[in-house]
Amino acid sequence: MSSSSGSGRSATEARALKIHSEAERRRRERINAHLATLRRMIPDTRQMDKATLLARVIEQVKLLKRKASEATTQSTPLPPETDEVSIELHTGDANAGADRVIYIRASISCDDRPDLVARLAQAFHGLRLRTVRADMTSLGGRARHVFILCKDEGRGAAGVGASASLRSLKEAVRQALARVASPETAYGSSPFQSKRQRILDSHYSIMSI
Amino acid sequence: MSSSSGSGRSATEARALKIHSEAERRRRERINAHLATLRRMIPDTRQMDKATLLARVIEQVKLLKRKASEATTQSTPLPPETDEVSIELHTGDANAGADRVIYIRASISCDDRPDLVARLAQAFHGLRLRTVRADMTSLGGRARHVFILCKDEGRGAAGVGASASLRSLKEAVRQALARVASPETAYGSSPFQSKRQRILDSHYSIMSI
DNA sequence: GCGCACACGTGATCC
DNA sequence: TGGATCACGTGTGCG
Numbered sequence: 001m002s003s004s005s006g007s008g009r010s011a012t013e014a015r016a017l018k019i020h021s022e023a024e025r026r027r028r029e030r031i032n033a034h035l036a037t038l039r040r041m042i043p044d045t046r047q048m049d050k051a052t053l054l055a056r057v058i059e060q061v062k063l064l065k066r067k068a069s070e071a072t073t074q075s076t077p078l079p080p081e082t083d084e085v086s087i088e089l090h091t092g093d094a095n096a097g098a099d100r101v102i103y104i105r106a107s108i109s110c111d112d113r114p115d116l117v118a119r120l121a122q123a124f125h126g127l128r129l130r131t132v133r134a135d136m137t138s139l140g141g142r143a144r145h146v147f148i149l150c151k152d153e154g155r156g157a158a159g160v161g162a163s164a165s166l167r168s169l170k171e172a173v174r175q176a177l178a179r180v181a182s183p184e185t186a187y188g189s190s191p192f193q194s195k196r197q198r199i200l201d202s203h204y205s206i207m208s209i
Numbered sequence: 210m211s212s213s214s215g216s217g218r219s220a221t222e223a224r225a226l227k228i229h230s231e232a233e234r235r236r237r238e239r240i241n242a243h244l245a246t247l248r249r250m251i252p253d254t255r256q257m258d259k260a261t262l263l264a265r266v267i268e269q270v271k272l273l274k275r276k277a278s279e280a281t282t283q284s285t286p287l288p289p290e291t292d293e294v295s296i297e298l299h300t301g302d303a304n305a306g307a308d309r310v311i312y313i314r315a316s317i318s319c320d321d322r323p324d325l326v327a328r329l330a331q332a333f334h335g336l337r338l339r340t341v342r343a344d345m346t347s348l349g350g351r352a353r354h355v356f357i358l359c360k361d362e363g364r365g366a367a368g369v370g371a372s373a374s375l376r377s378l379k380e381a382v383r384q385a386l387a388r389v390a391s392p393e394t395a396y397g398s399s400p401f402q403s404k405r406q407r408i409l410d411s412h413y414s415i416m417s418i
Numbered sequence: 419g420c421g422c423a424c425a426c427g428t429g430a431t432c433c
Numbered sequence: 434t435g436g437a438t439c440a441c442g443t444g445t446g447c448g
């Protein structure tokens with residue numbers, strides 16, 4: 001205490017005290033305003049305890065952090081444990097007859113190895129397919145690659161048997177991918193290798209060229 | 210006031226008051242503990258105003274929400290018209306000290322050309338970075354490629370200057386990508402070519418090897 | 419002295 | 434009435 005006598009406050013003290021309380025009120029208002037904002041942007045927090053509200057904020061920040069991080073590092077599911085090849089045809093706009101562009105979505109899941117991408121590129125090149133889009137994942141020795149391929153000009157197969165040639169093209173792509181996925185099928189190389197071992201062994205890059 | 214006489218409090222009143230103040234203290238402690246937690250999980254908020262801390266929390270939640278949302282909706286499929294290079298570091302869980310794995314999200318947008326992917330792979334290889342995931346788009350002569358790179362073992366830079374070496378690694382990747390994006394900057398090759406022309410000319414494959 | 423930010427105790431209020 | 438929460442004024446320390 002700076003100065004005091006028995007009775008009340010001096011005039012200056014009273015005024016200072018008032019200023020102080022007002023400042024403190026403004027401070028509380030700032031904090032509470034921010035709290036209200038948080039309450040608005042987080043679901044199911046209307047009329048909830050100030051403390052538990054903060055708990056939910058923490059929880060939400062954690063969750064969003066995980067979500068954002070994992071979304072930037074892997075936006076597609078993990079490579080499946082079983083080998084798969086899938087082909088889809090997409091003729092861009094069925095009625096627009098002018099351009100005759102064919103898109104193929106080819107997906108392959110298999111064990112990863114250094115020459116995988118190169119082999120695939122080679123296969124596509126041999127089929128006169130252009131890779132417009134590619135999505136590749138390599139994890140734990142497994143790879144899952146998805147390609148959007150484009151057959152720009154169906155000149156050679158334009159006329160009558162277009163539909164038939166489409167099917168054969170599709171089948172050709174499937175076989176090519178299957179060959180790449182397991183080059184030595186029919187050979188007796190043991191397919192039994194633990195997942196753990198594969199993970200330990202695998203430090204392949206999907207872009208080893 | 211419930212009851213009062215001139216002098217002091219009754220014994221029961223005093224005890225109740227004490228209980229009350231203790232409860233209030235506990236409440237404050239809970240709130241402050243949560244605030245401390247938030248302060249820990251948001252960068253650069255050590256000894257910062259309680260109010261401004263909450264402001265940063267709001268800001269962070271907004272940012273993370275946008276990030277997570279746009280990452281799940283994949284809202285940037287088309288290559289932008291302007292050249293861009295962006296690098297992001299992701300150390301997997303800052304506190305889990307054991308594994309020391311570093312992920313880098315590197316994104317490049319530029320004119321497409323046959324050797325682009327090969328150049329990028331070469332650059333990453335030179336920086337001892339493994340490509341764990343790749344997402345490549347080629348459309349209308351423009352390319353937008355996103356890579357998740359992995360620096361498996363920071364053996365050489367583990368100790369003191371880890372943070373600094375991270376920054377320098379990030380900068381190295383950025384410069385490498387910039388070089389690949391526009392190899393002949395500073396030369397006088399005319400940058401003026403119509404978008405239309407580029408589209409007509411471009412039949413590149415992003416996997417031409 | 420002044421401004422700022424914090425913790426504390428207290429009265430009011432609502433189940 | 435008892436427990437829980439809130440807003441308020443005040444005391445106190447730091448630049």
